[in-house]
Amino acid sequence: MKKLLLILVYTALTTGANSALAADADLIVPLLEGDLKKLVVHEAPKATSGASFELADRAGRASLEDYRGKYVLVNFWATWCAPCRKEMPHLSELQTEFGGDDFEVLTIATGRNSPQGIVKFFKEVGITNLPRHQDPKQALASQMGIFGLPITVLIDPEGREIARLRGDADWAGDSAKSVIKTLIEARKDS
Numbered sequence: 001m002k003k004l005l006l007i008l009v010y011t012a013l014t015t016g017a018n019s020a021l022a023a024d025a026d027l028i029v030p031l032l033e034g035d036l037k038k039l040v041v042h043e044a045p046k047a048t049s050g051a052s053f054e055l056a057d058r059a060g061r062a063s064l065e066d067y068r069g070k071y072v073l074v075n076f077w078a079t080w081c082a083p084c085r086k087e088m089p090h091l092s093e094l095q096t097e098f099g100g101d102d103f104e105v106l107t108i109a110t111g112r113n114s115p116q117g118i119v120k121f122f123k124e125v126g127i128t129n130l131p132r133h134q135d136p137k138q139a140l141a142s143q144m145g146i147f148g149l150p151i152t153v154l155i156d157p158e159g160r161e162i163a164r165l166r167g168d169a170d171w172a173g174d175s176a177k178s179v180i181k182t183l184i185e186a187r188k189d190s
Helices: 002-031 034-038 082-098 115-125 139-143 174-189
Strands: 040-046 052-054 061-063 071-077 103-110 133-135 151-155 161-166
Touching: 002 040, 002 161, 002 174, 034 161, 034 174, 052 139, 071 082, 071 174, 082 103, 082 115, 082 174, 103 139, 103 174, 133 139
Parallel strands: 071 103, 103 133
Antiparallel strands: 040 161, 052 061, 052 133, 071 151, 151 161
C-alpha cells in the first residue's frame, strides 16, 4: 500500500511539474520574434549543474542553487567575444527593467578572463548593474553543455533549465521583455 501511495504522489508531482512547464512553453513560444526565435524552449525542464563559480572580484563562490526562487537568465560570455560585447548592454537593460525578487540576469565569464579584463570590458560597454562572476576552469560551463559563446540559459524558480539560446540576441527588445514579463506575471497569478 505504501508503494502504491508513493507511486501516486510521484506521478502527481511529475504531472504537475510537466504541466507547469508546458504552460510556461505555451506562454513563451508565441512571444518569440526576431533574435528570440533562436530561443529553444525545452519540452521538459533540465537539471542544472551544482558546480560553483567565482563571485565578482573573487569575493567567494556561489552556485546556481543560490538563485532559486526566481527566474534567472544566465549569460555565459567572455571578454574576447565580439557578439558578447554587442549583447551585454541588452542584458543590462533587461536587468534594469525586471531585476529584483522575481528575475535576475546573471553574467558568468567563462574560461580565461582576468578580473581586470572584465572590469575594463564592463566599463567600455557601460555596464554597471550586472555581476562580473567567473567560471575560469569552465566547470559550470562544461557541466551545463556550454560550447561556444555567448550562450544564454533561462532557469525557472525551481532551478531547472527551461530554455536556451545559442549566440547573441536583443535581450532588450520587445520579444525578450514580453517573455520575461509574461513568466513573472504567470508565476504571481498561480
